[in-house]
Amino acid sequence: MDQPTVGILHPGSMGATVAACAATNATAVLWCQAGRSAASTARAAQYGLTPVATLSELLDRSDIVLGLCPPAAAEALARNVAEHRFAGVYMEANAINPERAQRIAALLAPDTTAVDGGVVGSPPVGGKTPTLYLSGPDDATARIEALFADTAVRTAVLGAKVGKASALKLAYASFQKTSRVLVALAVGMAREHGVDQELIDIASRRTDSYLSEPQYIAKTAARAWRWGPELEEAADTLAAAGLPPEMLRAAVSTLARWTDAKDDSELTLTDALDQLAQP
Incomplete structure (x- = not known):
């Protein structure tokens, strides 16, 4: 051909x-x-x-x-x-x-x-x-x-069947992206109480944990403008299947706090956490 x-x-x-x-x-x-x-x-x-x-x-x-x-x-x-x-x-x-x-x-x-x-x-x-x-x-x-x-x-x-590829993409994204949002919240909470380094030390002993990669929080913030709509799609897919969509909708709400970080490659971990704490 x-x-x-x-x-x-x-x-x-x-x-x-x-x-x-x-x-x-x-x-x-x-x-x-x-x-x-x-x-x-x-x-x-x-x-x-x-x-x-x-x-x-x-x-x-x-x-x-x-x-x-x-x-x-x-x-x-x-x-x-x-x-x-x-x-x-x-x-x-x-x-x-x-x-x-x-x-x-x-x-x-x-x-x-x-x-x-x-x-x-x-x-x-x-x-x-x-x-x-x-x-x-x-x-x-x-x-x-x-x-x-x-x-x-x-x-x-x-x-x-059209739709299977989209379903797989969103099923994976719903876990991967929401997990990154949870890392940001966990590190933000720990930082507020001065124990963020201790949290990261705990996580570093679990090599399979996203929590051991706090530096990725800044990348999550810079990509929030893309990830939010994607997780909205995933939440709609859950709802259509009779599964609870609230966790993903909460992740979308969290990502919205990083609106000003769009594609900011210079963003630091501290900047990202500051924006997350101050809507």
Whole structure:
């Protein structure tokens, strides 16, 4: 099969690096400049993505489109693609709940074939190898597998039902991200009473505990603007399954205290804890 042309919507920190991996097995990887920030432009240039002026041009030229954006924008993005009657494969790889993934697949049909995707792990740079879980029609998931063959993005197909990849992504995120929030609260409580170092010493004797990594609290704060909406999606998934969502909604409320820390790579542990204690 000829190498496909791929479009990426949009080149954020995960999207740009995943798209760069796809370029290994693609004729070109396109991104749409319209309405994007200077940071997106710089990121796209860094990873060798090809700019186009409009979404229409991207969709007309692409065989496969990768959708990676904040969860809140996922359906609006898919609706824009549906309006153009895109006749290819659309991988919905946002951190959204299974019902939304199924709704998006229905929105795109019959012109577009939807694949449900979920990326678990860090962006594929510096030796990191995230796994892209896929669910959807066999021929479409096979095309996505081929796109990432022999790259830093590993793929795993979960079956033909759209929603399974999203469910797995959120199930993992609900544990991993909420655990990081609990670490921040535990260290914040201990610091208030002058026993934070003792707490960390206890945790360091348990190598499997996130509590032994308090330095990650600052990274959690900087990513809170992304993690909050993702955990909202996970809470909705719990509620739909008849499981209690309150713990995850509380984590979302905690993450909201770090609104001003968005993508702040200079944030220190002390700064993060100070912001957490002063809403």
